Amino acid sequence: MASIFTKIIQGEIPCEKIIETDAEIAFLDIMPSASGHTLVIPKLEVMRLEDLPETQAISLMRTLQQVAKAVSTAFDGIDYNLILNNGANAGQEVEHIHFHVLPRAEGSPGPFRKHIQYAEGEMQEVGARIRNCLWWLQFLKIFTRTDADELCRHWNWQ
Numbered sequence: 001m002a003s004i005f006t007k008i009i010q011g012e013i014p015c016e017k018i019i020e021t022d023a024e025i026a027f028l029d030i031m032p033s034a035s036g037h038t039l040v041i042p043k044l045e046v047m048r049l050e051d052l053p054e055t056q057a058i059s060l061m062r063t064l065q066q067v068a069k070a071v072s073t074a075f076d077g078i079d080y081n082l083i084l085n086n087g088a089n090a091g092q093e094v095e096h097i098h099f100h101v102l103p104r105a106e107g108s109p110g111p112f113r114k115h116i117q118y119a120e121g122e123m124q125e126v127g128a129r130i131r132n133c134l135w136w137l138q139f140l141k142i143f144t145r146t147d148a149d150e151l152c153r154h155w156n157w158q
Ligand code: 5GP
Pocket: 004, 013, 015, 016, 027, 028, 029, 030, 031, 032, 039, 085, 091, 092, 093, 094, 095
């Protein structure tokens, strides 16, 4: 079912995008509980985790792992919660499955207990920092492999 996230996927509503793949998109939460609070969603319009075909669930998890690592790296290895509110009674407001990557500093309040506001230009700066970390993590991942086929696939070499 279409939701506000459909408009984000289609580019009708702007977002501070972290990464977009064929099947997923990740972007900063507009009402963050902490700086760097990121949402990772499949492009397929489904509400619940169990509605997602298995191959897409695996793909989502792969992207989630990369994005979470980049968020953590961007904040000096900060801890984080991965949260999926699955259904209204579990706190899901947007009816399109999404994982929250929620950075947690020492002593920070529990998930969703408070919201912060980015200062002017800060959201863009945080987004750029996470994207930069993600780029380097992907670069290092490729280069620490000896798998030449993987390298070729990454750069679309024949
Ligand atoms: P839920 O309660 O459904 O798990 O969380 C939905 C999240 O989506 C909330 O944290 C909310 O701030 C975020 N959100 C809702 N609308 C928008 C939007 O238009 N843009 C962005 N970037 N985040 C949104």
